[in-house]
Amino acid sequence: MRSRVLLAEDHQIVRQGLRALLEKSGHEVVGEASDGHEARKLAQRLQPGIAVLDLAMPLLNGLDAIRQIHRVSPDTRTILLTMYTDRPYVLQALQAGAKGYVLKTQAADDLIRAIQEVTRDAIYISPGVAASLVDAYVHESNEPEDPLTARERQILQLIAEGKTTKSIAGLLCISFKTAESHRNRIMKKLDIHDIAGLVRYAIKRGLIQL
Numbered sequence: 284m285r286s287r288v289l290l291a292e293d294h295q296i297v298r299q300g301l302r303a304l305l306e307k308s309g310h311e312v313v314g315e316a317s318d319g320h321e322a323r324k325l326a327q328r329l330q331p332g333i334a335v336l337d338l339a340m341p342l343l344n345g346l347d348a349i350r351q352i353h354r355v356s357p358d359t360r361t362i363l364l365t366m367y368t369d370r371p372y373v374l375q376a377l378q379a380g381a382k383g384y385v386l387k388t389q390a391a392d393d394l395i396r397a398i399q400e401v402t403r404d405a406i407y408i409s410p411g412v413a414a415s416l417v418d419a420y421v422h423e424s425n426e427p428e429d430p431l432t433a434r435e436r437q438i439l440q441l442i443a444e445g446k447t448t449k450s451i452a453g454l455l456c457i458s459f460k461t462a463e464s465h466r467n468r469i470m471k472k473l474d475i476h477d478i479a480g481l482v483r484y485a486i487k488r489g490l491i492q493l
Contacts, residue, residue, distance in 0.1 A: 284402055289314045289331040291322035291348065292364070293340050301335065301364075301394070308395050319343025319351075327355035333398055335385075338365035338372065342454070344440055344490045347433055349379045360401045364394065365489075368412050372489050375429075383407040429488065430472045436490065438465045442478065443485035 288310050292298045295317070302312045313329050316322035318341040326334055334352055338345040349361045362383030363376045376384050382401035385394050386409040393409055400407035431439060441451045452462040470476050473484060485491050 284399070286310045286332045286398055286402055287313045287329070288398070289316070289322065289325055289329060289334040289359075291316040291319065291334065291336040291340060291345070293317050293337060297337075304391050304394065305398075310398065317341070319345065319348035322348050323351040323355060326352040326359055330356050331359055333401065334359050334361045335364055335394070335398075336361060338363055338367060338376075338489050339491055341444065342441070343437060346375055346379045346381075346489070347436055347440075349376070349381055350433060353380050360404075362394070362397050362401060362407075367489055370412075373408065373412050375489075377406070384412060385409050386411050431469060435465055435469050435472070436488075438462065439469050439481060439485055440490040442466065442469075443482045443491045 288305055290298050290301055290305075290312055292301065298315050302315070305312055313331050314325040316325050319336070320342045322334065322336060322340075323343070336345040336348055340348065343351070345363050345365070349363065352359055352361060360382045361380060362385055363381045364385050364387060365372065366387045368386065373384050383397040383406070385397045385407070389409050389411060397407040429436070437455070438451060441454065446454070448462045448466060449459060452459045455462070469481070473481070475481055475484060482491070
């Protein structure tokens with residue numbers, strides 16, 4: 284079945300490879316984004332059937348981009364493309380509404396299979412992480428919840444990317460005072476009071492990567 288696909292990946296050479304793969308398989312790539320903000324805007328305008336998103340993207344990570352895409356394009360099915368195999372990332376992706384979780388290390392056919400499955404309204408998880416996810420449910424392992432709101436996660440990501448409070452305020456169209464208030468609240472909630480600690484937390488949560 285031919286699908287209209289939106290690609291969101293910050294590395295152009297990877298996007299080009301994905302586009303070639305999808306078009307060779309008969310799918311139509313209707314848009315490409317290099318960050319989460321752009322992905323949301325394109326999803327709202329194009330209303331694609333499928334959105335394939337990298338987890339670690341600038342400005343807005345894949346998980347929060349998925350949440351925003353579902354609000355502006357409810358019929359779009361989302362697939363997260365990532366290198367992370369850790370169970371918390373898989374659970375967070377499913378909680379965010381992703382229908383597919385595909386590892387970059389898997390064969391190219393894995394992504395094509397994921398698109399086929401989610402188009403049929405099924406959930407697809409790469410074999411490389413499916414076993415750990417099943418183990419989590421069998422043993423009722425509960426991961427600690429993220430204490431931050433979606434907006435706070437977004438601001439945390441921007442802080443970890445090295446953005447100043449002034450630039451964050453400009454990017455998000457909020458006042459300097461509001462941005463500073465969010466920053467202080469994040470530090471209080473996480474009990475982390477230095478930038479290095481916030482960066483480590485952001486990496487651990489998959490908001491940015493080294």
